Amino acid sequence: MRFIDEYRDARAAQQYARALKRITTHPWTIMEVCGGQTHAIVKFGVDELLPSEVTLVHGPGCPVCVTPVELIEKAIEIASRPNVIFCSFGDMLRVPGLSKDLLSVKAAGGDVRIVYSPLDALKLAVDHPEREVVFFAVGFETTAPANAMAVFQASRSSVRNFSLLVSHVLVPPAMEAILSFPDTRVQGFLAAGHVCAIMGFTEYEPIAQKYRVPIVVTGFEPLDILQGIYMCIRQLEEGRAEVENQYSRSVRREGNLPAQKLIREVFRVVPRKWRGVGEIPQSGLGLQERYAAYDAEARFGIAHYTAEEPAECMSGLILQGIRKPLECPAFGVRCTPEHPLGATMVSSEGACAAYYQYRRRKN
Amino acid sequence: MCLAVPGKIMGIEGEDPIFRTGKVNFGGIVKQINLAYVPEAKIGDYVLVHVGFAISTIDEAEAQEVFEYLRQIGELAELEENHTP
Numbered sequence: 517m518r519f520i521d522e523y524r525d526a527r528a529a530q531q532y533a534r535a536l537k538r539i540t541t542h543p544w545t546i547m548e549v550c551g552g553q554t555h556a557i558v559k560f561g562v563d564e565l566l567p568s569e570v571t572l573v574h575g576p577g578c579p580v581c582v583t584p585v586e587l588i589e590k591a592i593e594i595a596s597r598p599n600v601i602f603c604s605f606g607d608m609l610r611v612p613g614l615s616k617d618l619l620s621v622k623a624a625g626g627d628v629r630i631v632y633s634p635l636d637a638l639k640l641a642v643d644h645p646e647r648e649v650v651f652f653a654v655g656f657e658t659t660a661p662a663n664a665m666a667v668f669q670a671s672r673s674s675v676r677n678f679s680l681l682v683s684h685v686l687v688p689p690a691m692e693a694i695l696s697f698p699d700t701r702v703q704g705f706l707a708a709g710h711v712c713a714i715m716g717f718t719e720y721e722p723i724a725q726k727y728r729v730p731i732v733v734t735g736f737e738p739l740d741i742l743q744g745i746y747m748c749i750r751q752l753e754e755g756r757a758e759v760e761n762q763y764s765r766s767v768r769r770e771g772n773l774p775a776q777k778l779i780r781e782v783f784r785v786v787p788r789k790w791r792g793v794g795e796i797p798q799s800g801l802g803l804q805e806r807y808a809a810y811d812a813e814a815r816f817g818i819a820h821y822t823a824e825e826p827a828e829c830m831s832g833l834i835l836q837g838i839r840k841p842l843e844c845p846a847f848g849v850r851c852t853p854e855h856p857l858g859a860t861m862v863s864s865e866g867a868c869a870a871y872y873q874y875r876r877r878k879n
Numbered sequence: 880m881c882l883a884v885p886g887k888i889m890g891i892e893g894e895d896p897i898f899r900t901g902k903v904n905f906g907g908i909v910k911q912i913n914l915a916y917v918p919e920a921k922i923g924d925y926v927l928v929h930v931g932f933a934i935s936t937i938d939e940a941e942a943q944e945v946f947e948y949l950r951q952i953g954e955l956a957e958l959e960e961n962h963t964p
Contacts, residue, residue, distance in 0.1 A: 517889075579880045579881075607880065656880070713934050764944050
């Protein structure tokens, strides 16, 4: 496919690998923020092409992985109600709650459906006016315009049997949280290309300056990632800490302005709990007051639910880049994609699932 | 979750900008995609699609940047040398 295949060219990848070896003189630790990048790195073995001085740590950019257990519990509660059609992206169905997951609600007769787009959920609401249709709106900035549009269209078309269970998170506050940890290892970031396609990258400039870290907006194919790493290492070696854009074919400095406008119309910035990390101020999106009628937590009276994370899973440390999946004693033994202890083993973009799929036999 | 796939716009429908959609071809698979966020996109353009929405148009000139950069850092000559047709 065009704009995919050419960025998987093995010869060019080797050239980037050699160029990286030439410029690397110190040990450096770089975090790729997005789970999609983690997946590509492990799948294509990008990390195995790097000089031994360069360490990649995997970031918190998997929305499925960082959704706190209490939101999973809220989803399970809503999905179990008789008149509800509960719609979600497929990844969320096997994320463990305290005692079960959404898939087991479906197995017990709950109407839980996997959809491709929030607009598919809205269409279900239009087609089934006698039912309550709820969409599990998880995601980063990349997905926010889609969820905002579903609410905006529902409001404009006066669809009243539709609501969102919102668990939206924002990338820059999480990067700042990681940099603020006393034992952080991260010296540079590959920022998430598709998040920046929406938001642009001006909000990363104060972070690069304040923490003296290079931030390179990076795409998702092997050559994108190798170029992003090269640009980041070059800054580190030269003592620079700037925001650069590797993914210029899809990311503009100012981002996607119509998408940002609709995000602001429908959502406002709120504090959010991150699974394994805790609450980060100003790190999420919730519905604006004027769209409160579309808030499933209020509609189903469950806003007050709280739940504590189970202790055995170390996904919090993995999401902060402090530990790697293979360092977990439960990995591949008590924790597998079929029986996950935590969300990082569930999502196709979770670091543990990526290692399980591509690295288990090798190690 | 933030997976986005490039596809080519084959046709555009809808007067209302909020409901503007297009048929987008992903290597042979054609889907109806919301184009509200790429008002500049026209038939023949490639767009990056995430959960049914085009989030960005792909800049054809910038798409060569990965290879341009490699050339700039002095490696492409060797790449071409090794590439026997």
